[in-house]
Amino acid sequence: MxxxxxxxxxxxxxxxxxxxxxxxxxxxxxxxxxxxxxxxxxxxxxxxxxxxxxxxxxxxxxxxxxxxxxxxxxxxxxxxxxxxxxxxxxxxxxxxxxxxxxxxxxxxxxxxxxxxxxxxxxxxFSRRFDASYRDAHRRMANGDIGTPSVFRSQTCDKLDPSGFFVAYAEFSGGIFVDCSIHDIDLALWFFGENSKVKSVTAIGITAVQPDLRKHNDRDNALGIIEFYGGKIAQLYCSRMMAAGQEDCTEIFGTNGKVAINTQPQLNLVNLYEPTGIRREIPSDYYGRFREAFITEANEFTASCLDNTPPPLRLDSAVRAVTIGCALQESLITGKKIEFDESGKRVEASKL
Amino acid sequence: MxxxxxxxxxxxxxxxxxxxxxxxxxxxxxxxxxxxxxxxxxxxxxxxxxxxxxxxxxxxxxxxxxxxxxxxxxxxxxxxxxxxxxxxxxxxxxxxxxxxxxxxxxxxxxxxxxxxxxxxxxxxFSRRFDASYRDAHRRMANGDIGTPSVFRSQTCDKLDPSGFFVAYAEFSGGIFVDCSIHDIDLALWFFGENSKVKSVTAIGITAVQPDLRKHNDRDNALGIIEFYGGKIAQLYCSRMMAAGQEDCTEIFGTNGKVAINTQPQLNLVNLYEPTGIRREIPSDYYGRFREAFITEANEFTASCLDNTPPPLRLDSAVRAVTIGCALQESLITGKKIEFDESGKRVEASKL
Amino acid sequence: MxxxxxxxxxxxxxxxxxxxxxxxxxxxxxxxxxxxxxxxxxxxxxxxxxxxxxxxxxxxxxxxxxxxxxxxxxxxxxxxxxxxxxxxxxxxxxxxxxxxxxxxxxxxxxxxxxxxxxxxxxxxFSRRFDASYRDAHRRMANGDIGTPSVFRSQTCDKLDPSGFFVAYAEFSGGIFVDCSIHDIDLALWFFGENSKVKSVTAIGITAVQPDLRKHNDRDNALGIIEFYGGKIAQLYCSRMMAAGQEDCTEIFGTNGKVAINTQPQLNLVNLYEPTGIRREIPSDYYGRFREAFITEANEFTASCLDNTPPPLRLDSAVRAVTIGCALQESLITGKKIEFDESGKRVEASKL
Amino acid sequence: MxxxxxxxxxxxxxxxxxxxxxxxxxxxxxxxxxxxxxxxxxxxxxxxxxxxxxxxxxxxxxxxxxxxxxxxxxxxxxxxxxxxxxxxxxxxxxxxxxxxxxxxxxxxxxxxxxxxxxxxxxxxFSRRFDASYRDAHRRMANGDIGTPSVFRSQTCDKLDPSGFFVAYAEFSGGIFVDCSIHDIDLALWFFGENSKVKSVTAIGITAVQPDLRKHNDRDNALGIIEFYGGKIAQLYCSRMMAAGQEDCTEIFGTNGKVAINTQPQLNLVNLYEPTGIRREIPSDYYGRFREAFITEANEFTASCLDNTPPPLRLDSAVRAVTIGCALQESLITGKKIEFDESGKRVEASKL
Missing domain, CATH: 3.40.50.720 (NAD(P)-binding Rossmann-like Domain)
Known part of the structure; x- marks a missing residue:
């Protein structure tokens, strides 16, 4: 062998x-x-x-x-x-x-x-392998920002006028499950993987692709998540960013904030032109996270060969999907969805 | 005279x-x-x-x-x-x-x-007189970003551990009415002053000043606003920013985005130190908007003396307060609040 | 009165x-x-x-x-x-x-x-009244960067294809006296107004306006200045910046660096477009330093009315012109120009 | 095989x-x-x-x-x-x-x-394999900045108080040959590998390590290079950057400028702290150029296996050393060094 x-x-x-x-x-x-x-x-x-x-x-x-x-x-x-x-x-x-x-x-x-x-x-969850997210998590875990309390994250895909996303939406699970799943996973990672959701609410629009409604989806959506224990999160997912892929995250703590990619860029080049100073940004998710995927492959391999703990927990992925689905449901029904501390849905009639 | x-x-x-x-x-x-x-x-x-x-x-x-x-x-x-x-x-x-x-x-x-x-x-509303917000509004009005569809804005005050904000909260109307009123006014300005609210939802925490609860207030809060006509807005207000005053706004359009102050700074100085590169940010609202207040004074004066239209509409301020109060109510009750197109509250029982 | x-x-x-x-x-x-x-x-x-x-x-x-x-x-x-x-x-x-x-x-x-x-x-010297330069000087004077040792500064005017600068060059004294005089004054301010020049050397080209040579001038020039006491300075002046006015300065000390305007901008707006992220910069010197000129007017007035020390020394301006003229001479003759510690020119034959 | x-x-x-x-x-x-x-x-x-x-x-x-x-x-x-x-x-x-x-x-x-x-x-020359330098070169070659005319580049190593650089200087060839060789190579790459030097001048100091003088070296040096054909270059090399490795380059053309790494950073993280906003930068050359070295290894390998042209010319490296040595000589002697168009030194007595 x-x-x-x-x-x-x-x-x-x-x-x-x-x-x-x-x-x-x-x-x-x-x-x-x-x-x-x-x-x-x-x-x-x-x-x-x-x-x-x-x-x-x-x-x-x-x-x-x-x-x-x-x-x-x-x-x-x-x-x-x-x-x-x-x-x-x-x-x-x-x-x-x-x-x-x-x-x-x-x-x-x-x-x-x-x-x-x-x-x-x-x-x-490739972002967990990204050097910048890891640096941010390390600082947070080190206490550099105090207690992490508010989380903001967005996943904005470049506008694709081809109609690809409409066909894709039929099976994607919706924008919160497809795009925001990364942001939700990050919220769990930064707030603690055992964090329990108290409520989710979402709203959305179809600004560029009204046909998404056929599949109960939207092209821009905002969500807010309340966790038990005094932590809250804010999500934005979009399929219409003109400049390229813009995925950024901020964690606000009681003593500081750590921000990841709030000044997005393709590389270290700035172009000074008659119209001003311009820089490009990655055109897609892979352009932003290629290195992270490679690290993922190497760390997964090492974990298998060396029988060391895997780099992330599998059950956490179920929690992320659960939250994503609740946000997607709220997006479509317009209802706030609440959970008790055991994780069970609280029926609207009992609210 | x-x-x-x-x-x-x-x-x-x-x-x-x-x-x-x-x-x-x-x-x-x-x-x-x-x-x-x-x-x-x-x-x-x-x-x-x-x-x-x-x-x-x-x-x-x-x-x-x-x-x-x-x-x-x-x-x-x-x-x-x-x-x-x-x-x-x-x-x-x-x-x-x-x-x-x-x-x-x-x-x-x-x-x-x-x-x-x-x-x-x-x-x-001093931000309306700020050169950067005006430049952004001009670009938006000029069609540079297509149709403005998603609005994100935050007002984060520097952490004041003196307890000032607790006493202040008794009469401030709450964090959405006191802080986010500016962001709400901007949303109306960028989306159109006649924009009609469909729903608001808010959540919040007291991460640093639990005594704010005495006055039904929070020190960090997230809100989302749905407008009729396919526009949505996301707000964050906070009293615990470590680095200083951080007020930023982004307007996402169908063909571009305009971002104001997403790389905050006190001035044009960067300090290169053994711990990295550091810049400061204004310590309070006035540090950020002093020039805007001066412009406000001059334009108000000119409007009075020359009998020209005032630089902003008074009725818009009532709408901003109405939205701020609804967000504050949602923050405390945990309920989503909905409005019909005439601006009337839709009762929960009728939802 | x-x-x-x-x-x-x-x-x-x-x-x-x-x-x-x-x-x-x-x-x-x-x-x-x-x-x-x-x-x-x-x-x-x-x-x-x-x-x-x-x-x-x-x-x-x-x-x-x-x-x-x-x-x-x-x-x-x-x-x-x-x-x-x-x-x-x-x-x-x-x-x-x-x-x-x-x-x-x-x-x-x-x-x-x-x-x-x-x-x-x-x-x-308007830059002496600029909030950012003052902040940088205060930090330097406070010891934040250790001993200031290397100075880099550039004054780049926006390209003006009208030919204005050719006519202007007849009386301007040349690009080092006209443009770099500000940078030279800053070098004296940051290194100490009594700093003594040991040598200057300059080179230059006419990249866009060859007619400048009629007036012994150039449109782009580089200069280096050696001071007695172990301090050196690097200057760049240009009349061909496409994006606008770009004036920046860095002071490298034994324990840190302070940088002023190395990320130039017109205001706090960033525009996200299909071609990337873009920001504008001021189109001229006044666009960058308007506030400094106003401060200059106010401080000069206060000094006169209150009989307080003037905000800057007059003799320093003579030193700046002397250095600027030496750089301009070196630019044209191709010779390095040296000075003894008393400020007298050292003849080439004695070198 | x-x-x-x-x-x-x-x-x-x-x-x-x-x-x-x-x-x-x-x-x-x-x-x-x-x-x-x-x-x-x-x-x-x-x-x-x-x-x-x-x-x-x-x-x-x-x-x-x-x-x-x-x-x-x-x-x-x-x-x-x-x-x-x-x-x-x-x-x-x-x-x-x-x-x-x-x-x-x-x-x-x-x-x-x-x-x-x-x-x-x-x-x-590892920078030739760096994605940002390549992007900049491609834009320049594409005519995006007009005719490249002025070149500025700096290589600033992190301050190493151990005394390592003093011992190292005995055999390094001096700061221009050791550090600036990269910048010189870039100047040749951006201006054309056949560019002919007309003159070089350099000045320098020992701000932190006076013992470098034993080996005819300096810890901070400035150089200017004049090329035949109306192109000029400005170099800064240093061993005392507090914040880490700071290597940046700008190429000013008749219609624009391309800037590489003028806003240095370790990764995409910004930390908001009570003292302001801070980011780190790489601590050494390898931290900045690791990816470039890997690309170098892969492209060298591909060139050997596929018998395709090598990614850079060998003779260009000799020209870079020649220029570096002339700058180092000027740094120590204080003399400007001139060359005729055939590349021969012009004797001072003939100037």
């Missing part, structure tokens, strides 16, 4: 191809041995490709780890199949657009780990 | 003293002739001072304009007394912490102006 | 008109009573205007102070005439393009002050 | 170890097979280590490329030995502190390439 982690990638779409590259060439301790779809064939000559996910699992006898980067709708199913075989799994976010299905993956893992005690399963 | 506008200032507290200075020395076309309280005596030797507001109005026969900068609780009453005498009035914000009382000032003005057709009455 | 300083402005060109406005309307303790040229007549109805400078001095019996803002070629002559009458003088920079003539103004002042011991004469 | 480039690293000091890591784990198409010194043994278990450079060359039969990262004094000698064996060479900068010795490496390459026509030899 090789010293390198033997990895397969499922779903060679845009993100799958990126994961494949990271594991094939930028993760020294991993080896990409198989991939679910043909798209990989041209680029990775030594990688075996499959049209069927289960077939791949069955035939790749040395396989140790699977990266699930297929459509969100099959994340959970594919993850569970790999989990049941004792494979390590890195599942793209979100695990599912349903809290219950997300939980079923955690349940499968909890069962499987009894049999495969060294098994690692994580959901790829 | 002098060529200079004859001005009196009522309520020489911190802001009153500043207004007095602006009109006395930095408004070439105005002359400060009287002031309500003794504090002015030392500084302005030629200004007559009074202990009683009505006495001042009665005795100053050449008086043309009054700046009301007293405690918020008497703003409306003092403004109305001046209005009924046909005097021009610049009233500090908010007119009142009550929408009804605020409206009574508008009503008084509407009556008075029939008798004094050149009379000017404005509420001093 | 009025309580307000009675001021006249000589030379109502672009800068003269600005000075006139500052003293007429933005300097509460001053009163503009006279002006040399007709241009002022329309704007300042109560100001007496003259076509002849000496006539103005002769007829204005209550005159106390003169602002000399005429062409550089007559600065010294006009200043001396006012000095000899015992008037306070604020002379625009440079006093002269000749060190000897500049010195003659200092000499006249030194003679006159024996007769008029309260007389104030300053040369208007 | 392996599909991967077989690489050895000579001189496993600080930079050597970094190169070893880049080729061992971050350059997918390369394989690190040997290293000159023992330090590598612990970290790279499969890499053969040698105490003698020539022995390594002799014994490693499959070796294809050598990275020379030893002390500057042996760069040229080691490079030539590898060149003569037909090996590809990536030599750390500078090739030598002597222009003549640097030229001898180029000569050896020119001879060798007749025998080994696919051989690649480059000098590692």
């Amino acid at each position: 090789s010293e390198k982690l033997q990895v397969a990638v499922a779903g060679i779409g845009r993100m799958g191809m990126r994961h494949a590259r990271h594991f094939a060439t930028l993760t020294p301790r991993a080896e990409l041995i198989a991939a679910e779809l043909d798209a990989a064939k041209k680029e990775f000559v030594n990688v075996r490709t499959y049209k069927d996910y289960e077939q791949m699992l069955a035939q790749e006898k040395t396989l140790q780890a699977v990266v699930v980067a297929s459509a969100t709708t099959v994340h959970a199913e594919q993850a569970i199949k790999a989990i049941e075989r004792g494979l390590h799994v890195l599942c793209e976010k979100p695990i599912s657009t349903s809290p219950e299905i997300s939980q079923s993956v955690v349940d499968a893992y909890n069962t499987s780990i009894k049999k495969f005690p060294n098994q690692k399963v994580i959901c790829g | 002098s060529e200079k506008l004859q001005v009196a200032v009522a309520g020489i507290g911190r802001m009153g003293m500043r207004h007095a200075r602006h009109f006395a020395t930095l408004t070439p076309r105005a002359e400060l002739i009287a002031a309500e309280l003794d504090a002015a005596k030392k500084e302005f030797v030629n200004v007559r001072t009074y202990k009683d507001y009505e006495q001042m109005l009665a005795q100053e026969k050449t008086l043309q304009a009054v700046v009301v900068a007293s405690a918020t609780t008497v703003h409306a009453e003092q403004a109305i007394k001046a209005i009924e005498r046909g005097l021009h009035v610049l009233c500090e914000k908010p007119i009142s912490t009550s929408p009804e009382i605020s409206q009574s000032v508008v009503d008084a003005y509407n009556t008075s102006i029939k008798k004094f057709p050149n009379q000017k009455v404005i509420c001093g | 009025s309580e307000k300083l009675q001021v006249a402005v000589a030379g109502i060109g672009r800068m003269g008109m600005r000075h006139a406005r500052h003293f007429a309307t933005l300097t509460p303790r001053a009163e503009l009573i006279a002006a040399e040229l007709d241009a002022a007549k329309k704007e300042f109805v109560n100001v007496r205007t003259y076509k002849d400078y000496e006539q103005m001095l002769a007829q204005e019996k209550t005159l106390q102070a003169v602002v000399v803002a005429s062409a550089t070629t007559v600065h010294a002559e006009q200043a001396i005439k006012a000095i000899e009458r015992g008037l306070h003088v604020l002379c625009e920079k440079p006093i002269s393009t000749s060190p000897e003539i500049s010195q003659s103004v200092v000499d006249a002042y030194n003679t006159s002050i024996k007769k008029f011991p309260n007389q104030k004469v300053i040369c208007g | 392996s599909e991967k480039l077989q690489v050895a690293v000579a001189g496993i000091g600080r930079m050597g170890m970094r190169h070893a890591r880049h080729f061992a784990t971050l350059t997918p198409r390369a394989e690190l097979i040997a290293a000159e010194l023992d330090a590598a043994k612990k970290e790279f278990v499969n890499v053969r280590t040698y105490k003698d450079y020539e022995q390594m060359l002799a014994q490693e039969k499959t070796l294809q490329a050598v990275v020379v990262a030893s002390a500057t004094t042996v760069h040229a000698e080691q490079a030539i030995k590898a060149i003569e064996r037909g090996l590809h060479v990536l030599c750390e900068k500078p090739i030598s502190t002597s222009p003549e010795i640097s030229q001898s490496v180029v000569d050896a390459y020119n001879t060798s390439i007749k025998k080994f026509p696919n051989q690649k030899v480059i000098c590692g």
Whole structure:
């Protein structure tokens, strides 16, 4: 058996191809041995490709780890199949657009780990691997800003006038589950992963793509989250940022604030022109977080090979989906949604 | 009669003293002739001072304009007394912490102006006079960002551990009425002053000053506002910013964004130290908006002397107070508050 | 005699008109009573205007102070005439393009002050009144950066394709005397006004306006200055900045650096557009330093009225011109120019 | 023979170890097979280590490329030995502190390439591989700033009070050859690699480490370079930056300016504290340019394997050393040094 982690990638779409590259060439301790779809064939000559996910699992006898980067709708199913075989799994976010299905993956893992005690399963919240977010978290954890109390985060995608997002919305789970899931995960990371939600409220509009309403989605939405214990969070997600990808986060503490990417930039260049000073920003999420994805691949690999704790908790991903779904529901119904301290919904009639 | 506008200032507290200075020395076309309280005596030797507001109005026969900068609780009453005498009035914000009382000032003005057709009455929303906000508004109005659709604004005061804000909260109307009133006014300015609110929701905490709860107030609060016509706004107000005053605003349009003060600074200095690069920010609201207050004094004066339209509409101030009060109510009750298109509250039972 | 300083402005060109406005309307303790040229007549109805400078001095019996803002070629002559009458003088920079003539103004002042011991004469180095430069100087003087050792400063004017600067160069003294004089003055201010120059060297080009060579001038030039005592300075002056006026300065000390305006901006607005994030910068020197000029007017006035020390030393202006002329000479001859510790030129043959 | 480039690293000091890591784990198409010194043994278990450079060359039969990262004094000698064996060479900068010795490496390459026509030899000017410098160069080459005319660049190392730099100066060639060599290379890259120097002048001080004078060195130095064809450059190099590594560059063109890293930062985090807003910057050159070094390793590898043109010209490195040495000489002698258009020194007596 090789010293390198033997990895397969499922779903060679845009993100799958990126994961494949990271594991094939930028993760020294991993080896990409198989991939679910043909798209990989041209680029990775030594990688075996499959049209069927289960077939791949069955035939790749040395396989140790699977990266699930297929459509969100099959994340959970594919993850569970790999989990049941004792494979390590890195599942793209979100695990599912349903809290219950997300939980079923955690349940499968909890069962499987009894049999495969060294098994690692994580959901790829890439921002957790970003150097700036980590620096900010370290400072916060170090007490540099006092008690973190207010959280603001936004995920603004570049305007894509092609209509892509309308078709995409049919299965994405909605803008809060698809985009804000990262911000929600960060809120849990900065406030503490055991933070309990008291209420969520959301509002939204379709400023550029009214057809999103067909799928109960919006192109711009605002949400607020109340946590038990005196912490609050503010979210903004959008599909219409003109300048590019603009993802920024601020954590306000009782003694200071830490801000991440509130002055976005593509690189260190400023152009002085007759119209002023201009800088560009990344055009998409990958442009902003490429390094984080590579770190994710390397740390996941190290955790599998060295049997060290995984870099993030799987159950936290279920909480993020649960909050995202509640925000999405509030966005559509116009109702505030409340929870008791055990995490159960409080019925409106009892309010 | 002098060529200079004859001005009196009522309520020489911190802001009153500043207004007095602006009109006395930095408004070439105005002359400060009287002031309500003794504090002015030392500084302005030629200004007559009074202990009683009505006495001042009665005795100053050449008086043309009054700046009301007293405690918020008497703003409306003092403004109305001046209005009924046909005097021009610049009233500090908010007119009142009550929408009804605020409206009574508008009503008084509407009556008075029939008798004094050149009379000017404005509420001093100083940010409207700030060069950066004006530049942003001009760009927006020029279509540079497409249709303005999402508004984000925050007013964060420097942490004052003295307990001042607890005592202050008894009469301030609450953090949304006191702080966010500026952000609300900006939302109306950028979205259109006739914008109609559909709903407001707010949440908040007392992270540093739990005693604020005695006065139904919070030290950090988040609010979201839904307008009819597909526009939404996000507010954050706080009394605990460590670094100083941080007031910033962003308007997201369908084709661009304009951001004001998202990289706050005291001046153009950066200090490179062993711990990194550091810059300071203004320590209070006045440090950020001093120039705007001076512009306000000059433009109000010009409007009075030249009988030109006042730089902002008075009725808009009532709408801002109404929205601020609804947010404050939501903050305390935990309920979302909804309005129909005529501006009437929709009862919860009918939702 | 009025309580307000009675001021006249000589030379109502672009800068003269600005000075006139500052003293007429933005300097509460001053009163503009006279002006040399007709241009002022329309704007300042109560100001007496003259076509002849000496006539103005002769007829204005209550005159106390003169602002000399005429062409550089007559600065010294006009200043001396006012000095000899015992008037306070604020002379625009440079006093002269000749060190000897500049010195003659200092000499006249030194003679006159024996007769008029309260007389104030300053040369208007406006950056000394700028809030950011003052903040930087205060930090430096406070020891925050250790011993200031290296100085970098640049004055870059916006590209003016009209050919204005070619005609202007005939009398300007050259780009080092006209533009860099401010940077040189700052070097003296930050390194100590008694700093002694050891050598200067300069190089330059005509990148956009080759006709400048007719007047022995360049449109871009670099200079380095060596001071006795282990301090060095680097200058860049240019007439071709596309984006606007870009004047920045850095002082590197043994324990830190203070940087002024290294991130230039017109105001606090950033515009997010499909091409990136853009901000504008001031289009000219006045756009950057308007507030400093107003402070200059007020502090000069206060110094005259209260008989307090003037805000800057007159002899320092002669040193700045001397250094500027040496740099300009080096720029044209290609020779390094050296000085002994007494300030005398060291002949090349003796090197 | 392996599909991967077989690489050895000579001189496993600080930079050597970094190169070893880049080729061992971050350059997918390369394989690190040997290293000159023992330090590598612990970290790279499969890499053969040698105490003698020539022995390594002799014994490693499959070796294809050598990275020379030893002390500057042996760069040229080691490079030539590898060149003569037909090996590809990536030599750390500078090739030598002597222009003549640097030229001898180029000569050896020119001879060798007749025998080994696919051989690649480059000098590692890492900034050429930096994404921001490349973006800036692309914009410049695209005409976005008009004709590049004025160049400003600085390399400021973090203050190291240990005395390291004094010992280091004995062999470094001096601050212009050691630090500014990067800036000089950039000037050649942006102005055109065939640019001819007309003159150089330099001045400097020892602000923090007077012992540097023992080795004819300084801790802060300013230089200006005049090129034939109307282009000028300004350099600043320093060993006393408090905040960390600050390397920035600006290219001023006739129609715009491109600025690289004029707002230095460690990452995207800003910390809001009671003393203001603070960000950190990289503490050393590697912190700023790590990604560039990795790109360098990958592009050098690709050039060797695919026989494509090397990413930069070797002769350019000799020109950079020549200019650096002239600046260093001027720094010490105080003389301006001039060259005719053929590149020959113009004797002072003939000036």
